Amino acid sequence: MALLNFKKRDAAEKAPVNPTVEAFLQGYSIEVMPRTAEKVEDFRALLPEGTRVYIAHIEGTPIEDMVKTAKRIAAEGYPVMPHFPARIIKDAATLENWISMYQGEAGVDQALLLAGGVAKPHGDFDSSMQLLETGLFDKAGFKRLHVAGHPEGNKDIDPDGSTKNVDDALRWKQKFSETTDAEMALATQFAFDAKPIIAWADGLKEAGIDLPIHIGIAGPAKLQTLIKFAIACGVGPSLKVLQKRAMDVSKLLLPYEPTDVLTELANHKAANPDFNITNVHFFPLGGIKTNANWAIENGGASAKPVNS
Numbered sequence: 001m002a003l004l005n006f007k008k009r010d011a012a013e014k015a016p017v018n019p020t021v022e023a024f025l026q027g028y029s030i031e032v033m034p035r036t037a038e039k040v041e042d043f044r045a046l047l048p049e050g051t052r053v054y055i056a057h058i059e060g061t062p063i064e065d066m067v068k069t070a071k072r073i074a075a076e077g078y079p080v081m082p083h084f085p086a087r088i089i090k091d092a093a094t095l096e097n098w099i100s101m102y103q104g105e106a107g108v109d110q111a112l113l114l115a116g117g118v119a120k121p122h123g124d125f126d127s128s129m130q131l132l133e134t135g136l137f138d139k140a141g142f143k144r145l146h147v148a149g150h151p152e153g154n155k156d157i158d159p160d161g162s163t164k165n166v167d168d169a170l171r172w173k174q175k176f177s178e179t180t181d182a183e184m185a186l187a188t189q190f191a192f193d194a195k196p197i198i199a200w201a202d203g204l205k206e207a208g209i210d211l212p213i214h215i216g217i218a219g220p221a222k223l224q225t226l227i228k229f230a231i232a233c234g235v236g237p238s239l240k241v242l243q244k245r246a247m248d249v250s251k252l253l254l255p256y257e258p259t260d261v262l263t264e265l266a267n268h269k270a271a272n273p274d275f276n277i278t279n280v281h282f283f284p285l286g287g288i289k290t291n292a293n294w295a296i297e298n299g300g301a302s303a304k305p306v307n308s
Contacts, residue, residue, distance in 0.1 A: 017300035021259075024266035025299040028280040029081075029214065031056055034069040036288055043076050044306040046292035050079065052110075054187075054281070057083040059118055063098055070106035077306065080108050081146065085116025086131050090123035095131065099140050110144035111137060112187055129169060132176055142182050147173050149186035149213060151200040167207070174209045190216035190283050194264035197277075205276050214279040215265065220257045220294045221286025255286065257294060 029052035032040075040046065043053070053073050057066055070080045082102060089095050102108035113128035125131060128147050137145055150166055170186075177184040191197055201213055218226055262280065269275045284291035295303035 017298060018263065018266070019300075020266045020270045021263055021298060022300040022302050024262065024269055025280055025295060025302040027052075028282060028295065028299070028302070029054060030219075030282045030284055030288065030291060032069070032073075032284070032288060033058060034061060034065040036284075037069050037073065040288055042307065043073060043078060045308075046289060046296075046305050047078065048302065048304055049077065049306050053078045053080055054112055055080060055082045057085055057088070057116075059085075059088050059116070063101060067101045067105050070102055070108055074106045074108070079110065080106060081110045081112050081144070082108060083116075084111050084113050084128075084131060085118070086114070086125035086127055087116040087118040087121040089125050089131070092124070092134050092136065094123070095125075095134060096136050099136055099142075103140060109140075109142050110146075110182075111142060112146045112148075113137075114148040127169070129172055129176075132173075132180075137182065138180055144185075145180065145182045146185050146187040146214065147211075149188035151188055151191050151197045151215075170204065170209050170211075171207075174211060177211060185212040185214055185278070187214045187281055188216040190218040192218065192261055194261045194268070197261075197265065198268055198275075201276050210276060212278040213276050214281045215277045216281050216283060217258050217262060218256070219282045219284040219286055219291030220255050221290070223256050225285055226256050259298065262298075 027050070030047065031054040033056045037055070043051075047053070055066060055069055055073070066082055070082055074080050084095070084098065089098070102111075113131045115127050131137075132145070132147075149170070173184070173186075197215060201215075204210075204213075265277065269277060282291050282295070292303075292305070296305065296308075
């Protein structure tokens with residue numbers, strides 16, 4: 001009986017959903033790969049209605065696998081946004097074929113365009129700007145195009161540690177957004193500290209770049225896993241948040257959760273309604289189910305899955 005009473009008390013003491021975080025998570029998106037999507041029996045048991053699902057295209061993944069995954073997720077009722085990494089696309093004919101396959105087989109009308117983490121291009125394209133310049137996405141009537149943002153810079157683009165090339169590219173993308181019929185936004189690399197994210201977003205606005213920002217957030221995962229991914233993805237100063245946590249023996253074996261960074265960003269958004277971060281984009285580095293269940297526990301109505 002004592003054990004039963006303890007369990008009841010523990011459930012009753014569970015912290016209520018933070019309404020500010022709940023509002024901030026409204027319309028969140030999540031990223032999958034074909035091999036990780038295969039592990040999910042039904043996305044409707046995990047994701048809210050209308051959740052945008054990005055499909056990451058890693059070098060070596062056949063386009064057929066990408067399209068098959070897009071078709072499956074779209075059939076479950078979710079808008080799909082596949083990656084188009086410029087450096088693994090051979091030429092304009094290949095790009096046009098990919099667009100046609102996605103549209104014809106999965107009804108895709110939105111895309112994330114990025115350079116891609118490949119050192120040497122496979123063909124004609126080196127940047128997302130070159131993909132946009134082909135005009136093929138507009139020709140196909142794509143309704144939404146996202147491009148990459150880097151709150152902590154990108155050493156692949158600016159090896160000297162500056163942000164000059166990244167900033168120049170953002171100004172170009174801002175101008176392009178004024179000529180395309182597609183809605184455009186920035187989808188960013190993940191970071192772990194809210195303060196530099198806020199400073200970066202405010203800096204863009206001051207520079208006249210008003211593209212909505214879908215901020216990248218790493219989902220719950222083992223600390224060692226996150227540090228490995230953060231180093232591989234070139235995460236900058238906010239990596240110190242993880243390194244500091246790793247030095248705390250009491251936290252070393254506990255999984256990381258994005259509660260602190262999301263709460264700080266949500267509070268800032270609530271206090272500054274014009275803040276240009278409009279959506280959260282999850283990188284489920286600890287697994288799709290783990291990430292979705294964390295969102296369900298912390299996002300209230302904003303994260304309620306279709307089948308719940």
